[in-house]
Amino acid sequence: MFEIVAREDFSDVTFLLEVKHPLMAKAARPGQFVIVMARPEGERIPLTLADFDPKKGTITLVIQAVGKTTREMQQTCLKGSALHALVGPMGIPSQITTTSGAAKKVVCVGGGLGVAPMFPQARAYKQAGAYVVGVVGFRSQELVFWEDKFRGACDELILCTNDGSAGIKGIVTDGLRVALEKHPDVNEVIAIGPPIMMKACADATRARKVKTLVSVNPIMVDGTGMCGGCRVKVGDKVKFACVDGPDFDGHLVDFDDLMARLKRFAAQEKNALERWLDSCRMMKTPAEEPTELPDPFEEVRGG
């Protein structure tokens, strides 16, 4: 059992869990993820390590409540409770390199469920001596979180909101374009978020031939290379995201394939969510139950 020592809610869909796991806090590197089971009957779901603190012995997850499991976690994963299973860190850590001599210039883009996971990468680049431009997106000002943290890890931060209530008005690809124009000498772009957003980022950098890394998020089961459920097409090869990734060259990833494969349990997921919402309805007053589901593919518009 893995104790949740802190919880913070950033909005009605995004929440943070800080979980005690001293060994993992020590071993974790930027770009790695964990697999969590909230309860014994639960599903194994992958979540990126949004932060880790070896001194406190904790790791941090930032979760978007999109379907049955994550919404249930939003209700049940309170401070003082525990996760049934937590395994990781998984995946190959991001290669944080700086060109010898001159510090490297990187743009770190985080949108949707990729905002928080982008943080460790930005921090690591900064610590390695790079000039870091952060680009993060939110739907509106009330939903902005970790702004101070990002400012601390980035040399420049471009905040984007859909309605323009904070930072620039637009989505993260607009922010990325601003960053690339201001800094023509960018060596590397890292993009984390919904596939459609990462695809747009890769498209934006392709013509300029700027190396672009993306962190893919296919459906996973074990996270140890055993099921092949997480396979993605990268160039002309098939890779397992959990052991060969999750970071890949964004110019080679077949995002259409990734998005199609993410829908492979859509019917069952909908069924599970509806049943669960029904059972919640029976348990409490119907007042504040969410009516519309945020589509994970639409999150780009929200960030």
Added chain:
Amino acid sequence: MASAAKKKTIRTIPQERTPMPERDPKERARSFQEVACGYQPEHAAREAERCLLCPDPKCIEGCPVSIDIPEFIRRITAKDYRGAYDTIAATNLLPAICGRVCPQESQCEGVCTVGESLEPVAIGRLERWVGDLALAEGWSSAPYIEPSGFRVGIVGSGPAGMACAADMAKAGCDVTVYEAFQEPGGVLKYGIPDFRLPNPVIDAEIENLRKLGVKFECNTLVGRLFTLSDMRDEMGYHAVFIGTGAGYPSMMGIPGESLNGVLSANELLTRCNLMRARDFPKYDTPLPAGKRVAVIGSGNTAMDALRVSLRLSAEKVTCVYRRSRAESPARAEELHHAEQEGIEFHWLANPLEILGDDKGNVRGMRCIRMALGEPDSSGRPRPVPMPGTEFEVAADIVVFAIGTNANPIIGQTSALALNKRGYIQADENLATSMAGVFAGGDIVTGAATVIQAMGAGRKAARGMKKYLGIYQEDADSKVETLFGIPVYEHNFTRLRAA
């Protein structure tokens, strides 16, 4: 051997092999309850009568861990059941499991003398009966163990890791098994379904290991949470065993493999067995929905995928295999059961392409008939496609069960020498290129069998004991068993009578 005074001959023994009660194919094909119900005492007694107690028993040579088969059978006849168990447990720690899943027809039973003129002695069924009895009676082979002061770390909780853990615990070591999944057991848990090997049997064997003092740490991905060097240099392990299996599933590289509805047998089985997706929505893990399932391959994994699909209420389940029935690597019993349950087999057929609809879902598979040609490097006839014989199989789900490769994580995170196929290199004592680190099971040999993995775990344990200087071999003493451990493996200075 007084009881063998009246010499049995092939004419005096019961001629027919004693059948094992089985549940009806129609009824069982929709249920996850165990298919084969096991012997009753009278069945076991009768079948034990069929063994000739050969002076030069071939069956022992056929068993990868050389169980003293005539001896345990003799003890069944003598109603010394505990003795029968101790005889088996001297070399096989998991009789209830191996009795169920060993490919007996190509191992012990395949060379049994009785089998030359009649059906061979049902060694596996007898072994299972003894194993089940031991579990029911709570027998274990736990001796009094005095700590040796050594700490041993085991990576992976499949049969290889379990066997190595047990032997090292019996030698007085402080043993911890690390497992990446949330539950121990390896393929026994996530791969082999309940109707063939019920979970309580595995859990009981794991409980026996706990009684020996073995600790299990699940949710631990070795290599990533800590490395092999960390185990040795920082965590204080004097020796480490790696039994991480060969889980990485292969695909064929034909068009259509990324369509929705295409998955590996490992994914299907893990979802169904370990994650209990068969009880969706009580359990959250979903399964791909499909009425027509096609499985490619014909090994044990394929049989499990086929029969699981049937039980998940598919209407039509088809097996496509490029060689003929005779070359099918599955256990004879599983193949037979699959046929009884109504699986349709396309022998000598190979898929060329998986066909999709306009939504990106599988709708079928285009295949070609094959003919058997010259033997290939494995000695089996090479299948060659026959031009102009293409045909389609309708399917909403296509499952690949065509083999696996080495799990890459330990290789990625250590300096261990690997062979060119990515498996860990080990010498005849199963020592790897890192001092104090041993490896065995599928991660060394490639996909094999449960009993071979277990045998490798024990062999590595012997290597480890030699390495730690706690191995005592008394060449003169004839092999005898005390507390379930062969005498030559006893560490007499540390072992006292229980």
